[in-house]
Amino acid sequence: xxxxxxxxxxxxGLGPSRLRAAEISGEAHADRxxxxxxxxxxxxxxxxxxxxxxxxxxxxxxxxVLEHVADPFRAAENLRELCAPGGHIVVSTPFLIKIHExxxxxxxxxxxxxxxxxxxLLERAGLEVDEVxxxxxxxxxxxxxxxxxxxxxxxxxxxxxDLPVQVWAFARRLG
Numbered sequence: 507x508x509x510x511x512x513x514x515x516x517x518x519g520l521g522p523s524r525l526r527a528a529e530i531s532g533e534a535h536a537d538r539x540x541x542x543x544x545x546x547x548x549x550x551x552x553x554x555x556x557x558x559x560x561x562x563x564x565x566x567x568x569x570x571v572l573e574h575v576a577d578p579f580r581a582a583e584n585l586r587e588l589c590a591p592g593g594h595i596v597v598s599t600p601f602l603i604k605i606h607e608x609x610x611x612x613x614x615x616x617x618x619x620x621x622x623x624x625x626x627l628l629e630r631a632g633l634e635v636d637e638v639x640x641x642x643x644x645x646x647x648x649x650x651x652x653x654x655x656x657x658x659x660x661x662x663x664x665x666x667x668d669l670p671v672q673v674w675a676f677a678r679r680l681g
Contacts, residue, residue, distance in 0.1 A: 508641045508663060509598055509672040516637075516676050517565070520594055525564035528588060531571050540565075549612070554580045557587040564590055569598045572627075573617045582631035589679040595633060598674035599624065601640065602647045624675050633677040642671030 507515075517538060526542040529535050530553055533545045544563070546553075553568070554577045566588045568581075575581045585595050600606075605615045619627060621638045628635050643666040650671070 507639070508665075509639075509674055512639050512641075512674060513567075513569070513596055513598065516596060517567075520565060522565075526562065526590075527565040527567065528563040530566065530568040530585075532567075532569060534569065535567055553584055555584075557584050560587040561590045561593075563588055564593045565596070566593070567596045569596070570600065572597060572599050572619065573615055574613055576614070576616060578617055578619075578627060579630065582627050582633070585628075586631050586633055586679050591679055591681050593679050595628070595677045595679070596674070597624065597628065597677070598672060601670045601673050602642055603650055603671055619673055621670070621673050621675075624673050628675055628677045632679070634680050635675055635677045637676045638674070640667065640670035640673045641665050642669045644669055646671050 517535065522538045522540050524541055527535065527540040528544045528546055530551070531547050536543055536545065553571065554575050566585050568585055572578050572581055585597070589595055599619050601618050601620065607613060607615045621640050625635045625638045643662060643664055645662055647669055
């Protein structure tokens with residue numbers, strides 16, 4: 507399964523209507539019917555800065571952000587801090603994707619995580635990792651050398667596990 511399908515299935519399986527959710531630097535999941543929803547955006551919200559109001563959210567979604575933080579270890583710890591005990595965390599990052607920086611927004615590109623690396627990062631932050639996934643293939647990797655190609659129905663969605671374009675994990679805060 508590809509990233510979007512895996513995240514969609516996971517979040518719907520949690521029952522959004524009874525959950526308080528936060529999305530880090532995005533609003534892709536704002537219309538999911540959460541009990542409460544917050545979009546936490548940089549620079550007003552810095553994922554590496556101390557968390558002032560811990561445990562507020564039942565679900566924390568952090569997609570395509572960890573590669574842009576200078577300290578991913580602190581950021582992972584803060585994901586845990588934002589999440590209520592028993593809550594869920596969804597993280598995704600690129601892997602075999604070109605460097606993408608926007609200096610005018612102070613958006614740097616620092617990191618890439620293998621599935622094992624993302625799992626280790628989250629576990630060291632005190633999270634229980636339930637699932638790690640990845641998706642990609644040779645054509646997709648080559649296709650993004652020059653530009654960000656849009657998906658077309660004739661492009662293969664066949665997964666080649668040794669060529670992941672995206673890596674994701676679903677984790678929980680136990681206590």
